[in-house]
Amino acid sequence: MSATRKLGGSLRNDDGRFGLKVTAPAAILLAVLLLIPTVLTILYSLHDVPAHGRSLGPFVGLENYTIVLGSSVFWRSAWVTFLFSVGFVVLSTLFGLAMALLLNQHFIGRGLARALLIIPWATPWLMIGILWKWFADGSVGGLNAVLLMMGATTDYHDFLSDPNSALVVTIVAAVWRQASFAGILLLAGLQTLPGDLNEAASLDGANLWQRFRNITLPWLRPALVTVTVLNIIYAFLQFDVIFAMTQGGPGDATQVLSILIYRQLFGVTQIGLGSALAVILGFVALAGGLITVKLLYARGSQPA
Amino acid sequence: MKTNKNNMAGGLDRRAFLKAGGATAMAALMAPGLVGRAEAAGFTGSLDMLAWDFQPDMIKTLVGEWTAKGNPAVNLAVIPNVGYSPALQTRLRGGDAIDLYYNFAYNSQKFVDQGWASKLNGLPGVDDMVADMFESARPAYVNASGDIISAPYFSAVHMMHYNQRMLKDAGIAAAPQTLKEIYDASKTLKDKKIVDAPYVAYWVKEFCEEYLHTYLLNEGVTAFDAAGKPVFADDPKTVGVFEWWQAMYQEGLAAKSVLNTDPGKLANQMAQGEAAFFVLHHYFLTSIRALGGPESANVMQSPIGGSNFTFQIGEVLQLGAGEDAPRREAAWDLMKFYGWKDSAGKFTVFNQWAKAAGLAAPYPGFFKDPDVIAAFPDYYDLPLISKTFETGSKVVPARTLPWYPDFQARVGDVVHALLLGQATPAQTVEDLTAAANSAQKGRSL
Numbered sequence: 001m002s003a004t005r006k007l008g009g010s011l012r013n014d015d016g017r018f019g020l021k022v023t024a025p026a027a028i029l030l031a032v033l034l035l036i037p038t039v040l041t042i043l044y045s046l047h048d049v050p051a052h053g054r055s056l057g058p059f060v061g062l063e064n065y066t067i068v069l070g071s072s073v074f075w076r077s078a079w080v081t082f083l084f085s086v087g088f089v090v091l092s093t094l095f096g097l098a099m100a101l102l103l104n105q106h107f108i109g110r111g112l113a114r115a116l117l118i119i120p121w122a123t124p125w126l127m128i129g130i131l132w133k134w135f136a137d138g139s140v141g142g143l144n145a146v147l148l149m150m151g152a153t154t155d156y157h158d159f160l161s162d163p164n165s166a167l168v169v170t171i172v173a174a175v176w177r178q179a180s181f182a183g184i185l186l187l188a189g190l191q192t193l194p195g196d197l198n199e200a201a202s203l204d205g206a207n208l209w210q211r212f213r214n215i216t217l218p219w220l221r222p223a224l225v226t227v228t229v230l231n232i233i234y235a236f237l238q239f240d241v242i243f244a245m246t247q248g249g250p251g252d253a254t255q256v257l258s259i260l261i262y263r264q265l266f267g268v269t270q271i272g273l274g275s276a277l278a279v280i281l282g283f284v285a286l287a288g289g290l291i292t293v294k295l296l297y298a299r300g301s302q303p304a
Numbered sequence: 305m306k307t308n309k310n311n312m313a314g315g316l317d318r319r320a321f322l323k324a325g326g327a328t329a330m331a332a333l334m335a336p337g338l339v340g341r342a343e344a345a346g347f348t349g350s351l352d353m354l355a356w357d358f359q360p361d362m363i364k365t366l367v368g369e370w371t372a373k374g375n376p377a378v379n380l381a382v383i384p385n386v387g388y389s390p391a392l393q394t395r396l397r398g399g400d401a402i403d404l405y406y407n408f409a410y411n412s413q414k415f416v417d418q419g420w421a422s423k424l425n426g427l428p429g430v431d432d433m434v435a436d437m438f439e440s441a442r443p444a445y446v447n448a449s450g451d452i453i454s455a456p457y458f459s460a461v462h463m464m465h466y467n468q469r470m471l472k473d474a475g476i477a478a479a480p481q482t483l484k485e486i487y488d489a490s491k492t493l494k495d496k497k498i499v500d501a502p503y504v505a506y507w508v509k510e511f512c513e514e515y516l517h518t519y520l521l522n523e524g525v526t527a528f529d530a531a532g533k534p535v536f537a538d539d540p541k542t543v544g545v546f547e548w549w550q551a552m553y554q555e556g557l558a559a560k561s562v563l564n565t566d567p568g569k570l571a572n573q574m575a576q577g578e579a580a581f582f583v584l585h586h587y588f589l590t591s592i593r594a595l596g597g598p599e600s601a602n603v604m605q606s607p608i609g610g611s612n613f614t615f616q617i618g619e620v621l622q623l624g625a626g627e628d629a630p631r632r633e634a635a636w637d638l639m640k641f642y643g644w645k646d647s648a649g650k651f652t653v654f655n656q657w658a659k660a661a662g663l664a665a666p667y668p669g670f671f672k673d674p675d676v677i678a679a680f681p682d683y684y685d686l687p688l689i690s691k692t693f694e695t696g697s698k699v700v701p702a703r704t705l706p707w708y709p710d711f712q713a714r715v716g717d718v719v720h721a722l723l724l725g726q727a728t729p730a731q732t733v734e735d736l737t738a739a740a741n742s743a744q745k746g747r748s749l
Contacts, residue, residue, distance in 0.1 A: 051397065051418045052396075052397060052418040052419050052420065053398075064747070067748060067749070068749065073717075138559075138560065138561045139561065158559075158560040160561075160564050161562075161563045163724055163726075246564060247564075249508070249509045249563060249564055249716065249717075249720060250509075250724060251509075251720035251721045251726065252720075255717070263713060266390030266391075266394055267389065268709055269393055269397070272747065273747060273748075273749065
C-alpha cells in the first residue's frame with residue numbers, strides 16, 4: 001500500500017515536472033508579451049511619463065485617472081464604445097448563430113457555403129476596414145447601389161460623413177467579419193448535437209421553435225459563452241476597422257476608447273494618460289467578459 | 305533603421321581627419337557651395353533617413369544623386385503618410401536613431417525638446433540658409449529664442465482653385481476672394497444648377513487646424529500671438545469665419561463627403577466638374593490638371609482673402625539627435641542638399657519636386673532660378689505664387705511651440721461638431737480656446 005502510494009506520488013511529481021517543462025516556453029512567452037507590458041502600462045498610468053520615454057517621470061499617483069474620468073471626451077468616447085460594443089456583440093452573435101443553423105442543414109453546395117464562411121474571418125481587420133470604406137463611399141460605393149436596387153433609399157448617401165450612419169456602418173463592417181467567426185464556432189458546436197434528440201422531440205410533438213429553444217440552444221450554451229465573451233473582448237478592443245473607415249470621425253462619432261488611446265499614446269504622446277485609459281479599457285473588457293460568463297451560466301447550467 | 309554608432313571611417317586617424325578638416329575649410333573659403341560636400345567626405349558609413357510615402361522613387365533618386373557625388377550612402381525608409389507622426393514618435397521613443405527625417409512643422413520644437421532632434425545653430429552654412437529664406441517663412445524654422453529647429457522639405461501657400469468656365473456660365477466676372485464673395489458665388493452656381501456642391505475643402509479631422517489658420521488669416525486674424533496666447537478668441541471676426549463654415553456645409557454648398565475624403569478625391573472632383581472651388585495648397589493645381597478630366601483645363605488659381613493674408617505652410621526636415629560629429633555633419637550636408645541647395649548652389653532637389661508635383665521652396669531665389677521657372681508648367685502664375693510667399697502669406701509662429709501638437713490633435717473634433725451643426729460658432733470659439741489652453745497646461749484629453 002505504502003509502496004503504491006509512493007509510486008503514485010513519484011508519478012505525480014514526474015507528471016508535474018513534465019507539465020512544467022512543456023508549458024514553460026509558452027508561460028515565458030506569455031509573461032514577456034503580456035505580463036511585462038501590463039505591468040509597465042499600470043506603472044506608466046501612475047506617472048507623468050515624458051514623451052521621450054527614457055524615464056518614468058514624476059510619480060503622480062491616481063492623477064491620470066482623475067483627469068481621464070473627469071473629462072467629457074472620455075465619457076463621450078466610452079458611450080460610443082458601449083454603443084459599438086452592444087451592436088457588435090449582439091449582431092455578430094445572432095448572425096453567427098443564424099449562419100451556423102443554416103449551414104448545419106443539408107442542401108446542395110453546403111460544402112462550398114461552409115468554405116465561403118471562412119473568407120471574412122481570414123481577412124485581416126484592416127483590410128475589412130479599407131474594403132468597407134470603399135463599399136460605403138458616397139459616390140462610388142457599392143452599398144449605395146445595393147440599397148438603391150432594393151428600394152431602401154432614393155439617393156446616394158455619404159454614410160461615413162453622417163455621425164449617425166457612420167457608427168452603424170462601422171458596426172456592420174466589423175460584424176461582417178466577426179459573425180463568420182461566431183458561425184464557425186457555433187457550427188462546430190451544432191455538429192456535436194445528436195440527431196436523435198431532435199427526432200425524439202419531433203415525435204413528442206415539439207415544433208421547430210420549441211426544439212430550437214429547448215434542445216439546440218442549451219446544447220450550444222458552452223460554445224455561445226465562448227463566442228459571446230470573445231465578441232465582447234473584440235468589441236471593446238476594436239480599432240483597425242474603425243480607424244481605417246473613419247479615423248474616429250466625423251467629429252467624435254466613432255471615436256471608441258481604443259482610438260482615443262491611440263491618439264493619446266502615439267499621436268500626442270501623453271503616455272501617462274494613454275496608459276490610464278488603456279488600464280480602464282482593459283478592466284472594462286475583462287469585467288464585461290466575466291459578467292457575461294456569469295450571466296450566461298446563471299441562466300441554468302443544466303440543459304433543459 | 306539601425307542605432308547610431310560611431311562610424312568614423314575605418315583607418316581614418318586623427319591626423320587624416322584634421323587634414324580633411326583643413327581641406328574642408330579651404331574649400332569653404334574658395335567656394336561656399338562646396339562646404340557641405342567636403343564635410344560629408346569625413347564620414348564613410350551610411351546615413352539613415354526616414355520619409356513619408358510621397359513619390360518614394362523620387363526620394364530614392366534624389367538621395368541617390370547626393371550619394372553619387374561622392375557622399376555616403378543613404379538607407380532610406382519610407383512609411384505611409386497616414387499615421388506617419390505616431391509611427392515616427394514610436395520609433396524615436398524606442399531608441400531608433402535616424403539621421404534625417406521628414407517631420408510636420410508643428411512637431412519640430414517638441415521633438416527638439418524631447419531630444420529626438422537637434423537644433424541646427426552653428427552648423428556650417430545654416431545662417432546663410434536662413435538668410436536665404438523669405439522673411440515670412442523664417443518663423444517656421446527659427447523659434448522665438450533664435451534657435452534654428454528645422455530646414456524646409458517643401459513649402460506651399462493656400463490658394464483658391466476655381467473653375468473659370470463655370471464662373472463664366474454663371475455670369476460671375478472674377479474669381480471670388482472674400483468669404484462673402486465665395487458664399488455668394490457658390491450660391492449662384494448651385495441655384496443655377498451649374499454644380500450641386502460648388503465648394504470643396506479638405507475638412508478631414510487632421511487637417512482642420514490648417515484650415516483654421518487659412519480662413520482666419522484670410523479675415524486678417526492671426527490665431528495665436530508669438531507667446532501662444534489664443535488671441536482669435538478676442539476677435540469678433542473669428543465667429544464670422546465659423547458662421548461661414550457652418551453655412552457652407554449645412555446649406556449644401558460643400559459636399560457632405562468633405563469630412564472624410566482625401567485631397568486626391570477632391571482634386572478629382574474639380575477635374576470632373578463636380579465642384580467649382582477648392583481651397584488648398586497651390587500645388588494641387590498640378591494634380592487637377594494632370595488628372596485630365598473634362599474640366600481640368602478650366603481650373604485656374606487665384607489669391608484668397610482679398611487684401612489680407614493667406615496661410616503659408618511647409619513641412620520640414622529634421623536633423624536627428626546623434627552626437628557622432630562626422631555622421632552629424634554628413635547628415636547636415638544631406639539636409640542642406642535636400643532642403644536648400646546642392647554643392648553647386650542650385651535648387652536641384654526643389655527643382656525636381658517642382659517638376660514632379662508643383663511643390664515650392666521658401667526661398668526668393670527659388671522663384672528666380674531659370675531652371676525652376678522652366679520646371680513649373682505654364683498654367684502656374686509663378687510671380688503670383690512668389691508674391692504670395694513674399695508679402696501675401698504668413699506662417700503662424702505658435703505652431704512650432706512644444707504644446708502645439710496637442711492642440712492640433714483636438715481641432716478636428718471641435719470643427720466637425722461645428723460643421724455638423726452640433727455646436728454654434730460662438731461655442732466653437734470657446735471650445736477651441738479651451739483646447740488651446742488645456743494643451744498649454746499639459747496632461748488633458
